[in-house]
Amino acid sequence: xxxxxxxxxxxxxxxxxxxxxxxxxxxxxxxxxxxxxxxxxxxxxxxxxxxxxxxxxxxxxxxxxxxxxxxxxxxxxxxxxxxxxxxxxxxxxxxxxxxxxxxxxxxxxxxxxxxxxxxxxxxxxxxxxxxxxxxxxxxxxxxxxxxxxxxxxx
Numbered sequence: 001x002x003x004x005x006x007x008x009x010x011x012x013x014x015x016x017x018x019x020x021x022x023x024x025x026x027x028x029x030x031x032x033x034x035x036x037x038x039x040x041x042x043x044x045x046x047x048x049x050x051x052x053x054x055x056x057x058x059x060x061x062x063x064x065x066x067x068x069x070x071x072x073x074x075x076x077x078x079x080x081x082x083x084x085x086x087x088x089x090x091x092x093x094x095x096x097x098x099x100x101x102x103x104x105x106x107x108x109x110x111x112x113x114x115x116x117x118x119x120x121x122x123x124x125x126x127x128x129x130x131x132x133x134x135x136x137x138x139x140x141x142x143x144x145x146x147x148x149x150x151x152x153x154x
Contacts, residue, residue, distance in 0.1 A: 049154035
């Protein structure tokens with residue numbers, strides 16, 4: 001009986017498992033929905049990553065979700081499937097991203113909805129991009145540099 005409770009606890013805290021052991025549902029639930037990965041990024045000659053406040057046209061700010069999630073990599077060729085990237089390629093991911101944290105063997109932040117049980121702490125911590133971004137539909141790609149932000153880091 002005690003063993004069953006241990007297994008239940010492990011299932012509840014699935015986010016502590018290695019990423020390779022997560023099932024599809026657990027993988028999807030790990031995302032906090034902040035939208036930071038949907039922001040357009042620039043890099044310089046030395047490979048330094050700069051985030052802009054320009055967000056993918058398919059990101060819906062009111063829900064913090066992709067409106068074309070199932071077809072995102074077809075519609076946006078540079079939209080990376082996080083489940084398929086290598087550890088060496090995570091430098092583009094925000095340093096607050098649950099996937100990056102777990103790739104690096106680090107725990108989730110206390111504000112993460114899986115830990116906090118609500119998105120309120122995440123919103124209070126200023127992690128989400130809702131109402132802070134502008135759709136790429138309204139910005140010329142040559143003008144992204146004008147929209148570099150400092151509130152997201154890789």
